[in-house]
Structure formats: structure tokens, C-alpha cells
Amino acid sequence: MQRDVGSLPLAPALRARLVAAGFQTAQELLDTGPCGLSKEIGISKEEALEALQVVRQECHSDATQTAGAPGTSRKCTALELLEQEQAQGFIITFCSALDNILGGGVQLTKITEICGEPGVGKTQLCMQLAVDVQIPECFGGLAGEAVFIDTEGSFMVDRVVDVATACVQHCQLIAEAHQEEDHLKALETFSLESILSHIYYFRCRDYIELLAQVYLLPDFLSEHSKVRLVVIDGIAFPFRHDFEDLSLRTRLLNGLAQQLIIIANDHKAAVVLTNQMTTRIGQSQSTLVPALGESWGHAATVRLIFHWDNNQRLATLYKSPSQKESTIPYHITVSALL
């Protein structure tokens, strides 16, 4: 109730007039009432009423926060968090070595970044995750849906069909081996058609479309509440050319990262981003580092780097809050990433 008038989310012109008229706290505004306010400031009664409604809502949410009411606030004890983390599922990748180093799979409510050279398998893994997130719960999956935001145009429907077909076959084999009631029932709805219909695909051609799409994502996810995975394939591509103003780029990327963290937390979804590698020319040699700069490295919670060693593809867990750094080999087969 002691909130300063200057900090209320009103229109700036109105705010300036209130401060100039001498109002200091929100309580003063509420006590004056709409008619008094309109006479003193010189605005219409409707505008005054609107402003007061905003003030009241702000103060109400402030009050509930200080009273410690659950739901609107974002605080909880570590014990509650532990229970939540243990209960929450992972998106398995079908590559057991990769799942192991990730601690079970791709985690929900966190941002995972996959960096790698071109052709190493980042898009393959994303397409696989978009299929794996839909596996029914009785088979160990999350029964969720996926949003795929493509900036590079490398999404190939035929490949997703291959992966999805293999996944359905795999589940059918499990169901035959175990012969349980709920397995068979789940298989009725888990078909190629349903998998493909639940991958929502957006093709963003430049960074403006990407920004616009991320602004609209929270509404989209509220409508489609079963979405558990948001993939942005190629977060680097739209930001790497045509950007003279590097500070604008850093600001936009940071804003994007923040929005994605909020989306991941609010909707209990996993966010997976793919990044490119760029050459850093040093004194004696040049090394490959993830693109988009040093500050972007802070955006993702988990970072995986895919690279080559002779003819073998390797995945290295580079950054993770709970698992230690390790490297594993993997292959890309017709049906999956193994």
C-alpha cells in the first residue's frame, strides 16, 4: 500500500502528471477516488477509473505476495523443488549413452543448447526429440506435443516419418512382449498420423519473425496445454548476418533467453535450441567455439557440443548444473540417433 506512484505501470504521461500533482503513494490515489482524481489531474472520469483499477490490481498482487499466498508467487522451499524434480519426467532420446550423460534425458523446465558443426546431427536430434516427447506414459514417455520453430529450413518431413515409424514399431514390440492392457490401449492412439499432427511447425525466415513468434508462444502454449517441448532449430542463423549493431543483438538475444526461461518454467516444457559453431582465430591456431558470443553462453542451462573425431561422431556435455562433463560416441541410423 505504500507503493510509490512513480513505479506503477500506468501510461508515462499520466504518471508524470500524478507525480507533478503531488501524489506520492498508491494509497493516496485509492483514497481520492475516480471523481476527485479526474478533477485534480484534469482527465476524464473513465480514464481515472481505469488508472485506479490498474493501481488496485497491482496493490492486490503485491499484498498476496507479502502474505505468502501460493500460486502467484515464485518461491518455494528446496524440499518442494526436490519433490518436483524427482517427479518430473525427462524426454528420452533413445540413445542410452546420451540419456546417461544428461542424467536421464532432456530435462523439462530447462533450456538445453546443442552446438555443433554443420552436418553433425543437431537437426536429427531435434526431430527425434519431437517424436520422443509424444511417447505415451505407459512406455516411459511424457505423452506431450512439440513445437518446432525452424529458421534454417532443414526440417525434412520424410525424415520425421522415418523416425516416427521406427518409434511406433519399437513401442509395438514392447507391448507385444509385455501384453498389458494399458499398453495396447495407448498404442491405438499412438500412430504415425497422430505423431505428425502433434508437431506444430513454424518457419521463421528472419529474426523479426522469430521474435514475433516467441512473443506469441505463451498464448499458443496456453491453448495447446499438452506441449512439452519447444525446439528452435537454428537460433544463431537469423542473428549472424545483417547485424551491424552488436549491442542490439545482445539485447535481443538476452530478451529472447529470458522469455524462453519463463515459457519453460510456466508451462513445464523443455526448450531445446541449436547453435552453430564459429571460428575463433587465436595467435597460433584457430578453434571452434559456439556462435553468438560469450554472453549467450549464459543463457542455456545445459550445453551439449557435437563434434567429430576422425570418423566418429561424439557428444560432449559441456555445461550442466547436475551432471559432470563427459563425452560419448553416437551414430545416426535410419531410425534414430543411437
Added chain:
Amino acid sequence: MAPKKLRRARLSQELCERLSRYQITTCQDFLCLSLLDLMKVTGQSYRNVQKLLCKVSLACAPKMQTAYEMKVRRAVNPSSAFLSTSLHGLDKVLHGGVPCGSLTEITSPPGCGKTQFCIMMSVLATLPVSMGGLDGAVIYIDTESAFSAERLVEIAGNRFPAYFDSDEKLFSMTRSIYLYRELTCGSVLKRIKSLEEEIISKKVKLIIIDSVASVVRKEFDTKLQGNLTERSNFLARGASLLKYLAEEFSIPVILTNQITTWLSNGLAIQADLVSPADDLCLSEGASGGGKRESGSVTAALGNTWSHSVNTRLILQYHDLPTRQILVAKSPVAPFSAFFYTVEKSGFVLQETDSE
């Protein structure tokens, strides 16, 4: 693709006028501002500004489609998803041929047959759909002046003698191949920008640029300061324009690239290594374990370019006259290699015993 003006995002007239006083006229300017800046320039409350943001985003955001809709659309006309290369083994591995709607790069040392491949693909694109072609025109942007019309006619006559049985048919095929000679980066970019209208008016079904590397490497010397970023900017802009054309019209785009050498002592640009298949000495088993002999080769134009192309085919010498074609990068195909020779009729794959 000029940025969208705010008026078309259905914002009110007075709001647009107010914003233009702050030099914010396009959706791009609007979305790049932070929320506090937006409150200041629009003079609205926090909640209203969020609503405005949603409105402008709706105007800019792409339309959603499910993967199922995409598959159904592909299934409706399956032949239009690929341009068959008429090389059976290669087509099988690539699930049909050169994919439509994405960029395919052919890279090789000089003289292996890139231009021959491009000329062959031009003939194939003009063939009717029943013969595996796309029944359309071809735009051929030639930066090295290497295109030979006589060779075009020779390949057509020898590869499809039954179809091109009369001069009339040959001439109508040659009439649908539009050749542009561009010799500088700027003119290549200008030409690509003008292609959108040409594609619609001439019913073009294939774009070939032979070669990207020669014109870029002529103009940009990467040892000079600032040139590396200029070059990357040019390549990235060209790549995004071509991708837009490829996807918008669902046509294949073929680009050719050169091979560059890098020295193992000194600045070893290991970054240019896209995949083991790219490192040609590795695939021949010459070196291993990270040891690089001096003068190893890799595809030119750098890392950013390698990210932009979706499919990469590498041609290289084997035992003359046999050469090898490798699928180095493809979203649908694993690494594969085929042997071929260049004959009168173009490329001829050598069938291996295991086929």
C-alpha cells in the same frame, strides 16, 4: 522482403503517426524496442503495450502447420519433392534425388565435373514429369563462363535419344534454359534479388549458380582485415535469399563450390571441416589421428556457408578416368560414395558388384 510497415499490422492511424515521430515505422523497429521504451513512445500503460506487442507479432509471425499437413502436401504430388538425377544409386540414397525447397552444393577440385553435372541437371529439369523431370525452365547463373551450349545439346541427345529425336525438341529444350553471366558479387546478388519475378513469369523449376566460390574468392581476400565479415555477410544474405526462393516456389537450387587447401603448420583452419567426408585425404585413408599432411583440402567459403547449405555432394578423383561422388551432408542420407565416369551422355555411374 522489406520490413512490414506498422500500418499493415492494423494499428490505429494516430498511433502510427505518433510512432513515426520517433522514427518507428516498421514492425522491425517496434519489436526491437524494450517494453519500457515502448511505453514511452506509445504513451500507453504496461498492459496495453503488451496487447500492442501481441498485435504486431501476429502480423509478423509465420503461420503454423503441423508436420502431418506437410506430409500430406508432399504426398499429393510426390514427384515434385525431388529432381531425379537419373543416377539410380544416388537417387535411392537421397530418397528421390536433389531435394526441392532446399540448397544443394556440389564441391570438387577443378576439372572433376561440377559444370558437367550442372549441365546434366539442366537437361533433366526440362524433361516432362513422366520422365522424371520437372517440366520447367532453368535459370543458370554462370560466373566462370564455363557453360557450353554444344555440350548441353550433346548430353541431351546422347542421354535421351528416344526423347530428343528431332531438332525441334532439342531447340525447345535449349530455349527454356536462361543463362546469365555475372562476374561480380554485387551483380550476382542483384540477379538473385530479381529472380522472384522471373521464376513466376518464366515458370522456372531449377536455379543453378556455377560457381559461388569463384566470384567470392576473387573479390574477398580473407587475410585482409574486415573482409572476412564482409564475405560472410554477402554469403549469408545470398543464402537466405536463395532459401526463400527455394521454399516459396518448392524448387531445387544447385550451387557449386571450390576446394581450398589449408596448411597444417600455421593457421590451420580446422573449422572448415564439415564432416570427415569433406577432408578428402582422410577419405582416401592418407592420414589419420589428427595428423595433417601439409596441403590438405577442404570445401571453400568457410563454416557459415557450410551451415547454410542443406545437402552437400563432393566429387573427387579416383583412378582416372573413374571419379567418385560422395554424399557428405544430407538430412536424409548417410555417407555414401559412388564411382562414375564422364561420358558423352554426361555422368554414368559405375555399378558395383554389391548393388
